[in-house]
Amino acid sequence: MDRDEVVKEIDVFLTKSLQEKLWLMQYPVRPVECSYEDEQFITTKVKPQQKKVSIEVALDTTSNSYLSSKGEHLAMSVDGPVPKGPPTYASGKLDRIELTSLEGMPKCDRYAIASVANGQLHLTPLSAIIQMRPDLGFLDKAEESSKLRAQLLELDEESSQDEEEKKMEPITKKYEKQETAEQKSRRMQSYGYMRLELDKEDWRKCTYHKTREELSARLRRRLLADSNESVDSYCTPTDYLDLLIPKSTADIGDEPDKPSNTLSSAQLKTMSLNDQVKNIVTNAKVIKWTQLIDLLDDEVDHSLVIKALQQVAVLVQGCWVVKSDILYPKDSFSAHSASPADVISRARDYMLWKFTQTRSLIRKEVSSVVKIPPDELKEMLSHIARPRVKQGWVFNLEYDFDFVNRNKDVVQRQQMMWDAKYQQLCKHFKLTKDGKPIEMSKSRRRRNSSKSKSRSDMSDTDGEKTPTLEQTKPAFAFPNDAHIKSSPTESIVKNEGSDTDTLVRELSALLRDKLLVNSVLNMSDMRHMYQTKLAQCPPGHVLATGVSDTVLEKAILTCGAVKVHYMQSSRLRSNALKQELERCNIAIAEETVKHILKGYCVFRAGVWHLKGSIDN
16 A cells, blocks of 8 residues: 655654643533633632632623522522621622532543644643533532521420420540551541542632733743754654554454453553463453453464463353452452451352352352351452342353363363362361251251150150140131141152152252241242242253142142141131130140240231231
């Protein structure tokens, strides 16, 4: 392709006489043809360190565009009918407005003001870019004044009534806690502390000089370089253009689809392959294989990438998650809770292992095992999962079946690694084979054994005959329109070889634990439990074959439950239950009756309703 013709060469000069003092002030809400050149400036203030400017501009109250009645109303709203102290608006009207600055661009070191003079281009770097906008703080003052007047009226009304004696209140001493170095560091990095430090800078009054004044013209002449010293260049024209326009400023649309918090392609190309993989995985926290390859060179060896991946990441549901010891190096502390790195690292490993077993998990269940601060656990979960209603925390990315099917050997090595890791976690957290704490399993066994022992003691007790299930049934009976159907477990035909019985066993194990906590379950509760469990099961699980209401009913009856057909009008009073028990010669204390009712019923409008039959 032919090179473009050079039309003219212009010398470029760089001047630094105003480099640290040159600010660009923009007026985004002011039309270009309506400048402030002819306006009257009352006061001008500046905060140099924060790069803030405040300018009070007088309003023309005699203009046809100014509504006097509205201006008087706003002035009275700010100061009140009888102002205390000097009034904000001495004229009784809103006669001025304040312009305050906002930071237009945080980093403006790559921008400069250009001036052309005598065929030469002079550049002066900018120190700040700010945007001047009207400050409507007087509306807030008006609202505060109206609230204050309302409070004064209330106080006057109260004072006109009989005054009550003031109650004596004890005076307590409060001692300031000594904060640690870690707490002090977090406090100094907080927004409130930084806000206080910024407010300590006082406003400095200054004078506004308009464009046509002599001082302004003299300062504009300083934008032109007064010397012709040449600057030697030791780079090629191509490198010089790269310095002027770095590749990191390329159009975002040209970048490959990648996770957030990753470096640009130009920055990644300056690193080795291992550093590239480590940097991408560390910033992304969780990433798919295809996303990672898109960020690397097209000609990269995939086997080398997998080798580098296994050094800094682990395989979870076919995706790669950064290792815990990379995020929490040895002998370091957490930035959130100041907990030791080894404690947080083990807790995160347990969380990742749980995600290798299921698509979602419950935060409270993980917290009961790892025992770390809730905020710390929530922060770790937010990196690789997202909360979902009635599902808990669901893994961020879909299961990558493509990578798993193409790399069987890698998946096998990662599975062996997870098996070894889980053995270490079991020893540290004292877990059973199914991942539950040993203390919980022991307490559950103790509860079951105590229940069986109490039942055997009751059957062996001499004296008054203990009623059987059929005899005690009327004691808990509801009115005539409520029917209880007893379904003993012996009537259920078992066939160990069928898929239905396998499904029933899985559901029975799920529902049995729930019955120990909630003594009453309805079909809606069981469906919700099944859907929650199904979301946690891997693909191909027996629960994924579908469960009907008949199967759910069969599973709950297998646990020893009874089915109650509860009518809308059915209700029970505690006196009726007590009388029914006395009629059956069953002596039970009133406290025991209330305890039984609270376990199975809810109290509404003076009567007891079976749980689940009405809205709680």
